Amino acid sequence: xxxxxxxxxxxxxxxxxxxxxxxxxxxxxxxxxxxxxxxxxxxxxxxxxxxxxxxxxxxxxxxxxxxxxxxxxxxxxxxxxxxxxxxxxxxxxxxxxxxxxxxxxxxxxxxxxxxxxxxxxxxxxxxxxxxxxxxxxxxxxxxxxxxxxxxxxxxxxxxxxxxxxxxxxxxxxxxxxxxxxxxxxxxxxxxxxxxxxxxxxxxxxxxxxxxxxxxxxxxxxxxxxxxxxxxxxxxxxxxxxxxxxxxxxxxxxxxxxxxxxxxxxxxxxxxxxxxxxxxxxxxxxxxxxxxxxxxxxxxxxxxxxxxxxxxxxxxxxxxxxxxxx
Amino acid sequence: xxxxxxxxxxxxxxxxxxxxxxxxxxxxxxxxxxxxxxxxxxxxxxxxxxxxxxxxxxxxxxxxxxxxxxxxxxxxxxxxxxxxxxxxxxxxxxxxxxxxxxxxxxxxxxxxxxxxxxxxxxxxxxxxxxxxxxxxxxxxxxxxxxxxxxxxxxxxxxxxxxxxxxxxxxxxxxxxxxxxxxxxxxxxxxxxxxxxxxxxxxxxxxxxxxxxxxxxxxxxxxxxxxxxxxxxxxxxxxxxxxxxxxxxxxxxxxxxxxxxxxxxxxxxxxxxxxxxxxxxxxxxxxxxxxxxxxxxxxxxxxxxxxxxxxxxxxxxxxxxxxxxxxxxxxxxxxxxxxxxxxxxxxxxxxxxxxxxxxxxxxxxxxxxxxxxxxxxxxxxxxxxxxxxxxxxxxxxxxxxxxxxxxxxxxxxxxxxxxxxxxxxxxxxxxxxxxxxxxxxxxxxxxxxxxxxxxxxxxxxxxxxxxxxxxxxxxxxxxxxxxxxxxxxxxxxxxxxxxxxxxxxxxx
Numbered sequence: 001x002x003x004x005x006x007x008x009x010x011x012x013x014x015x016x017x018x019x020x021x022x023x024x025x026x027x028x029x030x031x032x033x034x035x036x037x038x039x040x041x042x043x044x045x046x047x048x049x050x051x052x053x054x055x056x057x058x059x060x061x062x063x064x065x066x067x068x069x070x071x072x073x074x075x076x077x078x079x080x081x082x083x084x085x086x087x088x089x090x091x092x093x094x095x096x097x098x099x100x101x102x103x104x105x106x107x108x109x110x111x112x113x114x115x116x117x118x119x120x121x122x123x124x125x126x127x128x129x130x131x132x133x134x135x136x137x138x139x140x141x142x143x144x145x146x147x148x149x150x151x152x153x154x155x156x157x158x159x160x161x162x163x164x165x166x167x168x169x170x171x172x173x174x175x176x177x178x179x180x181x182x183x184x185x186x187x188x189x190x191x192x193x194x195x196x197x198x199x200x201x202x203x204x205x206x207x208x209x210x211x212x213x214x215x216x217x218x219x220x221x222x223x224x225x226x227x228x229x230x231x232x233x234x235x236x237x238x239x240x241x242x243x244x245x246x247x248x249x250x251x252x253x254x255x256x257x258x259x260x261x262x263x264x265x266x267x268x269x270x271x272x273x274x275x276x277x278x279x280x281x282x283x284x285x286x287x288x289x290x291x292x293x294x295x296x297x298x299x300x301x302x303x304x305x306x307x308x309x310x311x312x313x314x315x316x317x318x319x320x321x322x323x324x325x
Numbered sequence: 326x327x328x329x330x331x332x333x334x335x336x337x338x339x340x341x342x343x344x345x346x347x348x349x350x351x352x353x354x355x356x357x358x359x360x361x362x363x364x365x366x367x368x369x370x371x372x373x374x375x376x377x378x379x380x381x382x383x384x385x386x387x388x389x390x391x392x393x394x395x396x397x398x399x400x401x402x403x404x405x406x407x408x409x410x411x412x413x414x415x416x417x418x419x420x421x422x423x424x425x426x427x428x429x430x431x432x433x434x435x436x437x438x439x440x441x442x443x444x445x446x447x448x449x450x451x452x453x454x455x456x457x458x459x460x461x462x463x464x465x466x467x468x469x470x471x472x473x474x475x476x477x478x479x480x481x482x483x484x485x486x487x488x489x490x491x492x493x494x495x496x497x498x499x500x501x502x503x504x505x506x507x508x509x510x511x512x513x514x515x516x517x518x519x520x521x522x523x524x525x526x527x528x529x530x531x532x533x534x535x536x537x538x539x540x541x542x543x544x545x546x547x548x549x550x551x552x553x554x555x556x557x558x559x560x561x562x563x564x565x566x567x568x569x570x571x572x573x574x575x576x577x578x579x580x581x582x583x584x585x586x587x588x589x590x591x592x593x594x595x596x597x598x599x600x601x602x603x604x605x606x607x608x609x610x611x612x613x614x615x616x617x618x619x620x621x622x623x624x625x626x627x628x629x630x631x632x633x634x635x636x637x638x639x640x641x642x643x644x645x646x647x648x649x650x651x652x653x654x655x656x657x658x659x660x661x662x663x664x665x666x667x668x669x670x671x672x673x674x675x676x677x678x679x680x681x682x683x684x685x686x687x688x689x690x691x692x693x694x695x696x697x698x699x700x701x702x703x704x705x706x707x708x709x710x711x712x713x714x715x716x717x718x719x720x721x722x723x724x725x726x727x728x729x730x731x732x733x734x735x736x737x738x739x740x741x742x743x744x745x746x747x748x749x750x751x752x753x754x755x756x757x758x759x760x761x762x763x764x765x766x767x768x769x770x771x772x773x774x775x776x777x778x779x780x781x782x783x784x785x786x787x788x789x790x791x792x793x794x795x796x797x798x799x800x801x802x803x804x805x806x807x808x809x810x811x812x813x814x815x816x817x818x819x820x821x822x823x824x825x826x827x828x829x830x831x832x
Contacts, residue, residue, distance in 0.1 A: 194694040194703050201691050204680030211640060211677050212692045212745060213663025271682060 019274060022265045022317060026280045033284065037291040044294055051173055057286040058179035059237060061279055063253055064260040065186045066116075066230030068278040069223045071261050072190070073203045074270025075130035077224065079119060080231045080257055082141035085250030087111040087235035089145055092154040092245040101161035108239070109232040115141065116228015120221035130224075138254070145247045155244030165241025175237055179279075182233075186275035199223060203270025259306055260285055263313045272321075284309065338401050340365045340530050341386075341415070341499060346395030348381055355381040356392070357554040363499060368521060368531045370541050370562075373551035374574050374825065376790065379534050382551065383501050386532065387419045388412035418492035419501040424484050426491075428477035433459035435476055436491045462490050466520055482513035489520065493529075500524065501532045506540060507627065518544065536625050538567045538829050550574055571829065575792070575821045583772040583797045585619075586780060587816070591800065592616030595784045596667075596753055598637060601646035605632040607808045610646070612786075614753065619775060619785045621795040621802030621819075624828045629808040630788045631672060634755045637786075638662045638669040651752065663692055668746035670739075672757040672788075678742040679730050686712035686726030688741050693748035715744040719774065736767025743774060754778060756787045760794060772798055792821040804828050 037044040063080050070077045091108030095101055115137065122133035167174045190196040198219050202209040210216045234253070239245050264281025266273025288309065289302055339362040348356040356378050363369050373379050384390040388409040397404050399415050406412050426435045433455045434441075442458070444451040459472035468486045476484060485505060492500055506514045521531060521544060535541055541548060542562045550557040550573040557573050594615050601610040607629040614620045622630050635641040637648055639655075639662045648655050650665055659669070671677035679688050689712040690697060697711060698704065712726040719740045723733055730741055739759065746754060754775070760768045775785050775798070789795050795802055796819050804812045804827035812827040814820075 191705075192703050194698050194701055197687075197691070197694055197703050201680055201683070201687070204683050205676075207677050208680055209691070210659055211638070211669055211671055213660045213749065214691070215658065215660040217658075271680065 019265075019272075019277075021320065023274070023277060023280070025316070026263075026265065026277065026284070030280060030283055030287065033287045033291065037287070037294065041291070041294040044291065049290070049294070051176065053283075053286050053290050054176045054179065055173045056290070057279075057282045058175040059234060059241075060253075060256050060260050060282040060285065061179055062182060062230055062234040062237065063257040064264075064278045064282055065182060065275050066227035067257050068186070068261050068264070068266050068273060068275050069190065069199060070130070070227045071203075071266050071268060072199050072270060072273055073220060073223055074206070074268070075123060075220070075223070076134060076258075076268070077116075077119060077227045078131065078134040078254055079115065079137035079141055080227065080234075081250035081252070081254035082138045082145070083112050083115045083228055083231035083250070084235045084238060084253055085245075085247060086115070086141045086145045086148075087232045088239045088245045088249060089149055089154065089247065091232075091236060092157070092239050095157055095161060096154060099158070101158055104161070104239075105236050108236045109229055112232020112235060113225050113229040116225040116231070117221060119228065120224030123224065124217045124220050142247075142250075145250075149245075149247040151247075153244055153246045157240065157243055162240050162243055165237045165239070175241070178233075178237070182230075183275065183279050190275050195219065195222065200271055203272075205271075256285060256306070259310050262310050265313070265317055267317070267321075281313075339363055339398070340400060341417070342398040343382075343386070344396045344398070346382070346385055346392045348385060348390055348392050354554050356385065359395075359551070359554070359556045361549060361556065363530045363532060364546075365498075365530055366525050366528045367546040368525060368533055368544050370545035370548040371532060371534045371551065372541065372548055372570060372574060374790075374792075376553075377551040377574070378554040379551055380503070381554070383419065383503060383532070383534065386412065386501060387417055413495065416496055416498035417501065418495060418497035418499070419503070420485060420488045420492065420505060421503060424481075424488055426476045426484055426487060429475065431473045431475050432463075432470065432479075432487050432490075433472035435487060436462065436472075436494050438491075458494075459490075462494050466490055466493060467523060468520075480513075481508040482510070482516065485509075485517070486520070489524075493524075497529070499530050499532070501534075503534045504536065505533070506535070506537065536829060538570070541570070542567075567829075568826075571822055571825050575825050583769055583794065585772070585776050585798050587800065588617050588780075591618045592782065592784075595651060596637070596786070597647075597649040598633075599647045599649070601633070601636060601648065602644045603632060603636045603641055604644055605629075605636065605641045607632045607636065610636075610810055612803055612810065614784045614786050616752075616782050616784050617779050618800045619779055619787055619798055621799035621814075622786055622788045622805065623790075623792065623795055623802055623824050624805030624811070626790060628805040628828065630805050631757055632808070633805070634669060634757050634786070634788060638667055638755060640669065663749060663751075664695070666750065666752035668692075668749065668751035668754045670742050670746070670754065670756045670759055672761060674735070674738055674742055674762075675731075679738060681731030682729060684727045685716065685721065685723045685730045685733070685741055688730045689715050689726070689744045690748055692745045693750070696750055697748070711748055715748060719744050719747075720770070734767070735762045736770070739763055739767070739771060740774075743771070747778075752783050754783060754785045756785060756789075758789055759787065760789070760791060768794075792824050795819070795824065796821060 043049055063084065067077050067080055087108045090111050091104045094107045095104035119134050119137055122128045123130045164174055169177060198214045201212065201214055202216055202219055206216060238249060260281035261278050263284055264273065264277035266277060285306065288305060292302060292305065341363045343359065343361040346356050346359045359378065359382060361382065371379050381390065385392050388406045388411050391407050397406050404415065427438065436459050437455055442451040442454045456472050463470060463472060466489060468490065470483065476487065505517060509517060524531065533544060545562050547559060547561055549559045550570065552574060592615055594613055596614040598610055598612040602608040610633055622633060624630050632641065636643050639657050639659045650667060655662060655665055675681060686709055690708045697708065709726055716723060716726060721737050721740045723737065730738060759771055763771065779785055787799060799819060801816055802814045802819055803810050804814065804824055806828055814823055
């Protein structure tokens with residue numbers, strides 16, 4: 001009886017409002033960074049620069065959005081960058097040999113998806129911890145890509161294809177439209193489908209999820225396949241924007257994507273986080289790097305700053321979450 | 326009675342004596358004024374039901390728990406046992422059911438772990454001496470094995486021998502064994518008994534916890550029976566019959582009535598388990614549950630009750646046999662069982678039943694998502710309405726559906742676990758210890774709920790170590806022993822004594 005009354009008297013607390021608070025702080029951080037940069041450098045608020053920030057953020061976001069779903073299940077996908085490289089090189093080859101951009105795009109997406117599915121199979125059927133399975137996959141993919149490319153560079157793609165990454169529609173870069181579309185799809189998938197709900201349940205307690213009748217294996221396969229497919233999508237944007245593909249293009253992509261997920265408030269322990277948060281995370285990361293460029297801070301400082309932001313964001317999240325319990 | 330030295334002492338001065346030991350945990354009096362004497366060279370049997378206080382007493386003895394009250398005497402001198410180091414100094418060693426050996430070291434290294442003889446070069450170990458010492462030690466307990474064998478390649482019985490050798494090497498004079506034969510074959514059991522006889526002859530005293538009647542009479546010099554944390558009696562095997570012992574273990578004083586509307590005509594068969602055998606350690610299980618029934622599944626902890634529940638639900642793999650649910654065979658993962666209408670309310674609610682950090686509402690609808698949203702599109706508001714309805718129906722004490730479920734009391738958490746299966750429209754509810762860690766008031770609420778469920782045409786299979794509850798609530802019950810169904814008790818046969826008698830090991 002006593003603890004029932006105690007429960008009734010304590011103010012209602014939940015993770016829904018918790019999510020809202022964390023999102024609010026993040027939007028506040030975005031505004032603050034924008035305000036500071038606007039004061040320090042007048043070209044920050046120029047349309048060209050803002051669109052540039054959004055376009056850059058979109059690349060990180062495509063990879064990070066799929067990764068968010070994996071992290072929501074308390075997993076990790078370290079192979080996304082390597083997956084982008086392999087998918088880009090294969091898609092590029094297909095476009096070169098067939099001349100069909102559509103076929104190339106489909107191949108890139110399929111390649112990414114298959115790699116993701118293989119990750120999923122290692123995690124579920126073989127029960128290898130995702131961190132290790134995808135870390136191994138990273139090396140395998142790198143090896144395949146380097147062997148396949150043999151030091152060559154693919155470049156020169158059809159103008160229509162190049163529009164995807166560098167074209168404009170009504171004054172906005174096409175990747176920004178894609179960003180909005182996939183932000184919408186990702187958010188709807190996570191928040192408004194039963195699959196999304198089950199993914200949160202799996203991340204919060206995989207044992208309880210299984211004993212609650214959730215087909216955990218199938219959902220995990222889906223999540224890793226989606227993460228891989230989003231890497232495939234990112235490979236297409238990359239290919240189209242750079243108009244070239246090399247074996248090493250993926251090497252600087254994985255860690256920023258993980259940073260975006262973490263800055264966005266998704267917990268590595270699973271069950272907590274949103275795709276929208278990851279978008280904000282990608283935005284914060286890009287804004288800070290953009291600001292440093294504008295202020296002529298040496299690029300050598302960028303990793304340090306990224307690291308500090310990640311640690312700060314996760315620390316603040318853990319603090320608010322601990323207080324909520 | 327409690328502080329008097331038992332008059333059946335085989336020698337005047339006990340090696341170790343405990344007087345008036347009490348130990349309380351929040352909400353439970355685990356030990357209540359228990360006295361216990363152990364004489365040199367005797368095997369002292371400790372008997373009692375699950376939760377009677379055997380394990381607690383053992384832990385007090387070896388210093389793992391410190392007693393709230395009571396005194397210890399060693400050879401007549403007052404001593405304190407406040408830590409495992411204290412117990413070790415007095416020569417007390419425990420052979421646990423779960424062995425504490427390091428799996429990747431060899432036998433000799435395990436025996437002398439932390440006490441290795443030093444080699445000539447500082448920081449090295451004298452490998453040759455360690456092997457020779459180990460071999461000599463193993464010979465003294467009659468265990469003929471090469472001490473350089475890695476422990477994780479040994480069988481359970483051999484690991485137990487190594488544990489005993491290790492204890493002896495630490496000059497243990499008092500060995501505490503917790504169901505040492507539980508995992509042994511008949512042949513291995515014989516070897517262990519021979520070893521025990523040898524140790525006795527050397528003057529080592531043994532506290533022996535057992536659920537097997539045959540062992541109690543074959544090995545025991547004296548028997549102490551515990552019940553509800555109290556010492557009930559101390560007897561010699563020659564002076565009692567197995568039936569008398571069972572009655573001592575059971576004899577309840579608490580009488581509780583739970584609401585139950587029994588029906589004389591149960592409905593059609595909902596679950597039929599035929600010859601179910603599983604690698605988890607159950608074999609040839611035959612069980613039937615009809616609509617409108619609450620069927621008990623009793624037996625000692627470790628007799629395979631939970632394994633039967635998990636196999637039916639698809640949580641563990643099945644080797645052979647058939648499970649027919651609602652007229653059709655069923656197999657596969659838990660999602661299949663859940664889809665067909667089977668619910669499992671697991672024993673460890675916090676680790677297996679709930680996502681503690683998620684909200685009450687999220688937990689309530691997690692199993693019903695497919696039923697509530699057949700299109701696959703989730704509508705949070707509609708989910709919230711369903712959750713609110715369940716909170717009202719089950720009278721779950723929570724400020725709102727958005728409240729974190731981990732902050733609720735045990736009883737309310739249990740209602741959430743049951744509620745998620747109500748939402749899913751389950752027809753068969755398998756309860757594994759549904760009242761564990763739940764206060765009395767919430768208990769009768771849970772039972773009223775189960776009664777209502779079966780009255781409405783569902784069925785329940787209920788695992789419980791609380792025999793009073795089984796007797797009051799169930800229409801009939803199966804009793805398990807060592808992975809098999811040892812017997813079936815109808816409503817009129819359903820007494821605590823019958824449950825204990827069937828569940829104990831007579832052979």
